[in-house]
Amino acid sequence: MSARTRELLILILVGLITATGFASVYIARQNEISPESLSYAGFFFVLYLIAHVVARFTVPDADSYLLPMAALLTAIGLTEIYRLGPTDALRQGLWVVIGVAAFAGTLITLRHDFRRLESYKYLFGLSALGLLFLPALPKIGHSVNGARLWVRIGSLQFQPGELGKIAMIVFLAAYLHSKQEVLAQGRPKDFGPLLAIWGCAMLVLVATHDLGSALLFFGIFLAILYLATARLLYVGVGLVLFLAGSAGVYETTAHVRDRVTIWLHPWTTQAIPCPGHTALMPRQECASYQLVKSLYSIAAGGFSGTGLGKGTFTLPSGGNLIPDLNTDFIFSALAQELGLVGIAAILLVFMLFTVRGFRIALVAGDGFSKLVCAGLTFGFALQTFIIIGGIVRLIPLTGITLPFISYGGSSVVANFILLAALMLISQRANEAA
Amino acid sequence: MNARVRFLALSSLVMLAALIVASTYWQAWAAPDLANKNDNAIRQISEFTIDRGRILAADGTVLARNHVVHTNNRTYYYRRYPLGALTAAAVGYATQNRSRTGLERSASDYLTGADQSLAGALKQIGDRLLGSTIHGSDIRLSLNLSAQRAAMNALGANCGAAVAIEPATGKVLVLASKPSYNPNDVENHYGRVLGIKSPSCKSASALIDRATQGLYPPGSAFKTVTAAAALDSGKYTPDSSFYDPGYCIDYRQRVNNFTNHDQQGPESFGNLPLSKAFEFSVNSVFCNIGNALGIHKLMDYARRFGFGDKPPIDLPSSSLQASGLYSHGRLLSPSEDGFGDPGRVAFGQGNLLVTPLQMAMVAATVANNGVLMRPHLVDEVIRRNGKVDKLAPQSLGRVIKPETAAELTQMMEAVVSGGTGTAAQIPGVRVAGKTGTAENGPGRPNTTWFIAFAPADAPRVAVAVVLENQTGTGGTTAAPIAREIMQAILASTANSNP
Numbered sequence: 001m002s003a004r005t006r007e008l009l010i011l012i013l014v015g016l017i018t019a020t021g022f023a024s025v026y027i028a029r030q031n032e033i034s035p036e037s038l039s040y041a042g043f044f045f046v047l048y049l050i051a052h053v054v055a056r057f058t059v060p061d062a063d064s065y066l067l068p069m070a071a072l073l074t075a076i077g078l079t080e081i082y083r084l085g086p087t088d089a090l091r092q093g094l095w096v097v098i099g100v101a102a103f104a105g106t107l108i109t110l111r112h113d114f115r116r117l118e119s120y121k122y123l124f125g126l127s128a129l130g131l132l133f134l135p136a137l138p139k140i141g142h143s144v145n146g147a148r149l150w151v152r153i154g155s156l157q158f159q160p161g162e163l164g165k166i167a168m169i170v171f172l173a174a175y176l177h178s179k180q181e182v183l184a185q186g187r188p189k190d191f192g193p194l195l196a197i198w199g200c201a202m203l204v205l206v207a208t209h210d211l212g213s214a215l216l217f218f219g220i221f222l223a224i225l226y227l228a229t230a231r232l233l234y235v236g237v238g239l240v241l242f243l244a245g246s247a248g249v250y251e252t253t254a255h256v257r258d259r260v261t262i263w264l265h266p267w268t269t270q271a272i273p274c275p276g277h278t279a280l281m282p283r284q285e286c287a288s289y290q291l292v293k294s295l296y297s298i299a300a301g302g303f304s305g306t307g308l309g310k311g312t313f314t315l316p317s318g319g320n321l322i323p324d325l326n327t328d329f330i331f332s333a334l335a336q337e338l339g340l341v342g343i344a345a346i347l348l349v350f351m352l353f354t355v356r357g358f359r360i361a362l363v364a365g366d367g368f369s370k371l372v373c374a375g376l377t378f379g380f381a382l383q384t385f386i387i388i389g390g391i392v393r394l395i396p397l398t399g400i401t402l403p404f405i406s407y408g409g410s411s412v413v414a415n416f417i418l419l420a421a422l423m424l425i426s427q428r429a430n431e432a433a
Numbered sequence: 434m435n436a437r438v439r440f441l442a443l444s445s446l447v448m449l450a451a452l453i454v455a456s457t458y459w460q461a462w463a464a465p466d467l468a469n470k471n472d473n474a475i476r477q478i479s480e481f482t483i484d485r486g487r488i489l490a491a492d493g494t495v496l497a498r499n500h501v502v503h504t505n506n507r508t509y510y511y512r513r514y515p516l517g518a519l520t521a522a523a524v525g526y527a528t529q530n531r532s533r534t535g536l537e538r539s540a541s542d543y544l545t546g547a548d549q550s551l552a553g554a555l556k557q558i559g560d561r562l563l564g565s566t567i568h569g570s571d572i573r574l575s576l577n578l579s580a581q582r583a584a585m586n587a588l589g590a591n592c593g594a595a596v597a598i599e600p601a602t603g604k605v606l607v608l609a610s611k612p613s614y615n616p617n618d619v620e621n622h623y624g625r626v627l628g629i630k631s632p633s634c635k636s637a638s639a640l641i642d643r644a645t646q647g648l649y650p651p652g653s654a655f656k657t658v659t660a661a662a663a664l665d666s667g668k669y670t671p672d673s674s675f676y677d678p679g680y681c682i683d684y685r686q687r688v689n690n691f692t693n694h695d696q697q698g699p700e701s702f703g704n705l706p707l708s709k710a711f712e713f714s715v716n717s718v719f720c721n722i723g724n725a726l727g728i729h730k731l732m733d734y735a736r737r738f739g740f741g742d743k744p745p746i747d748l749p750s751s752s753l754q755a756s757g758l759y760s761h762g763r764l765l766s767p768s769e770d771g772f773g774d775p776g777r778v779a780f781g782q783g784n785l786l787v788t789p790l791q792m793a794m795v796a797a798t799v800a801n802n803g804v805l806m807r808p809h810l811v812d813e814v815i816r817r818n819g820k821v822d823k824l825a826p827q828s829l830g831r832v833i834k835p836e837t838a839a840e841l842t843q844m845m846e847a848v849v850s851g852g853t854g855t856a857a858q859i860p861g862v863r864v865a866g867k868t869g870t871a872e873n874g875p876g877r878p879n880t881t882w883f884i885a886f887a888p889a890d891a892p893r894v895a896v897a898v899v900l901e902n903q904t905g906t907g908g909t910t911a912a913p914i915a916r917e918i919m920q921a922i923l924a925s926t927a928n929s930n931p
Contacts, residue, residue, distance in 0.1 A: 223441055226437060227434060227437050227438065227441065230434075230437060267470075284472065285472065293474075295459060295467060296467055296470070296474075296476075297475060298456065298459045298460060299460060299463060299467035299468060300464075300467075300476060301460055302460055302461075302464050303460065306479075312474075312475045312478050315474065315478065316478060316481070316502070316504050316509050316529075321474060321475065335459075335460065336475075339460065340456060340457060340460040340461060343453075343456050343460070344453050344456065344457075347452055347453050348453075351446055351449045351450070354442070354445050354446065354449065355442065355446070358439075358441065358445070361438045362435050362438055367434065370434055370438065374438050374441055377442075377445070378441055378445055381445035381446075381448060381449060382445070384449065384452070385448040385449065385451075385452065388452045389451070389452060389455070392452060392455035392456055392458075392459060393455070394451060394452070394455050
């Protein structure tokens with residue numbers, strides 16, 4: 001069986017799972033939604049069939065599991081977003097269409113040799129900076145929850161940081177690959193451009209309060225640096241700098257101190273000034289409100305969950321129990337409805353995706369491919385860890401999106417480009433073998 | 434480079450695996466704890482989508498029913514309590530904002546239908562999957578409404594409580610606590626509930642069920658337990674003779690009778706039998722019995738009556754207290770040093786604290802020939818399909834010999850016919866009882882008690898009444914209230930075969 005035929009068979013399986021998911025949401029919420037929900041599954045399947053056909057022509061020998069896993073994760077996300085609010089699901093559906101188009105576009109454009117990107121490394125580095133800097137600009141940038149990471153043009157709004165992440169990984173991989181030998185000698189001047197671009201990125205992120213992305217960029221930087229130079233010392237120095245930097249930011253930024261306090265003590269009745277309330281409010285009903293309510297949602301799922309469409313996310317009065325449920329907190333919605341069984345399954349898909357990504361990096365023939373592939377995969381895993389880890393209180397909570405699942409256009413598009421990149425590298429590695 | 438890629442892959446997998454571990458923690462280990470947090474609306478809201486069963490009094494009067502609200506495509510069943518404060522101590526409340534108490538909490542499995550047989554459970558799972566409304570069962574309590582009303586009226590503006598039990602079955606007929614609150618106010622007017630004040634006690638704490646949670650020194654009412662131990666041990670009979678000089682020597686100190694307001698008659702009785710000492714509540718005699726039996730023998734009998742543990746009644750454990758010897762708010766175990774002073778404990782002082790429910794259990798045990806029945810409020814479960822499950826009475830074992838119970842009954846009858854408890858007399862009915870007037874320190878008001886059962890020859894009701902901050906004695910303050918409760922019960926059960 002060829003790789004693409006296997007991919008098609010798994011996609012059909014994913015299509016069946018998706019249909020089941022939408023059917024159960026429909027059954028559970030009949031009085032709120034229409035039978036049209038079932039058409040989502042069909043539409044979805046056709047969309048991925050198109051992606052599959054494009055892959056068949058452009059990357060016939062690429063890994064056959066990545067596309068179906070991405071399809072499964074987007075389907076899970078779309079089903080839950082649909083369940084939480086059918087109008088959001090329509091938008092998300094459109095973004096998936098754009099994402100698949102970006103996927104196809106990337107595959108078609110770079111099908112001959114993606115490695116030529118290596119020579120545009122500074123272009124990538126600078127565009128990464130530019131993308132990160134966009135939300136800080138007046139007029140088009142605006143902030144949500146104290147972090148300024150959105151760009152709004154007309155009715156369109158997106159987080160350019162997601163694309164910036166991919167550009168930054170390509171830059172880091174290309175730069176470190178071309179300077180691999182000299183960097184290992186440890187002469188400071190070779191680090192100049194690297195530290196300049198990366199340092200600017202970190203500054204922008206900290207200044208815009210995008211702590212999740214700052215953590216993500218830092219982790220990716222250290223990972224690629226370690227891969228390219230084999231110097232654990234750099235990682236060590238990096239971690240020391242990170243800790244020192246964190247301590248500094250903690251001391252100087254109230255926003256960061258709040259996040260840490262919320263993380264360590266979500267349940268306290270300590271009275272604090274609360275935006276929107278004139279009186280002092282207990283912290284667990286103000287600053288850590290979101291985290292606490294989200295943990296209640298996760299716990300309510302228990303072992304087997306309430307079932308899709310049966311969870312409780314709104315008050316009888318109609319108000320939402322958890323803010324930002326379909327973006328940053330979609331994990332808590334899924335955890336309540338699918339339970340530990342469902343959540344563990346979803347996390348296993350994330351693990352499997354990560355394993356396939358690193359496997360491609362292992363078999364890739366050249367250093368640049370290995371660095372890009374391992375960098376992207378590591379970024380994917382780290383991003384998942386940062387957002388879910390924040391929700392389950394392993395680390396302080398920072399708002400970034402859950403790859404493929406969260407509601408949000410830029411995230412979906414960026415992850416499809418990431419998927420295309422992995423498949424291009426896989427194609428080249430398998431073709432050579 | 435491949436070794437490094439593998440290392441990075443491993444690190445990524447460890448991170449993702451940590452997420453599974455953390456999710457397991459929240460969804461398996463921490464879940465029950467979080468579900469019970471006061472500000473956790475999810476569980477409460479989802480429970481309000483269940484059509485909870487009604488709570489009925491013994492005569493079928495509705496004590497708790499649903500108020501159906503349709504909003505945002507869902508149907509919610511809120512609770513209403515037609516009788517308000519009258520039965521709040523037993524019924525409790527179920528609200529969104531304040532969780533649940535009373536039977537609304539402890540009988541929730543019946544009310545939500547979660548207790549059913551396999552077939553019922555399967556149907557419920559089916560309902561859940563299909564999204565149909567889950568219907569719970571009704572429960573019928575043993576509460577006797579006319580007696581409950583009599584008890585609440587008789588308690589009046591006092592702070593105190595009353596419990597009445599059917600001795601042969603353990604059915605709780607009255608569970609009254611004053612001051613009380615209106616459970617309908619808890620959801621939206623909680624401040625009103627917290628603001629309840631009483632002229633008779635400093636902290637009114639209306640939400641505390643004094644009948645099951647109130648810990649009071651029992652005073653002479655505890656002499657019933659001491660006498661039971663004395664007679665049952667075989668060392669004493671009702672005729673055993675004592676000399677009362679007006680005091681006893683306890684730990685080389687004189688403990689004078691005159692500090693005991695419960696005692697009637699002269700300060701020093703001279704020679705008298707045990708039965709007279711019980712009738713007139715003479716401290717020195719019980720002090721000597723206590724010292725002769727020793728604290729462990731005495732408390733061993735108390736334990737058989739149910740002391741030392743929370744009573745096994747069908748109310749939530751959080752609204753129950755264990756009776757026994759306390760030190761700084763902590764229940765002592767018999768193995769501890771300084772467990773108690775047998776002389777003082779024997780007449781109900783020292784570090785002894787008891788609940789009205791426990792004292793009612795003592796009276797009910799004597800009334801039931803020495804066998805303690807498990808006190809319970811839920812009498813039957815009425816399923817939606819009309820099937821009625823009657824809950825069978827449960828024996829908690831023999832506490833004292835039938836002969837001991839008979840002798841004690843005679844002694845308790847004498848208390849009412851000619852001793853300290855004459856205010857509890859009911860014309861034409863033989864009543865057995867014991868008064869208690871516990872000191873709370875010199876110059877401070879008393880805690881007064883009366884425990885009783887009637888008719889003494891074929892008991893249908895056992896009762897315990899406690900009042901806080903009284904200037905009178907148990908005989909003058911609590912005994913009349915106990916009488917009214919017993920009369921109400923005897924009147925309403927006159928036609929039924931005892």
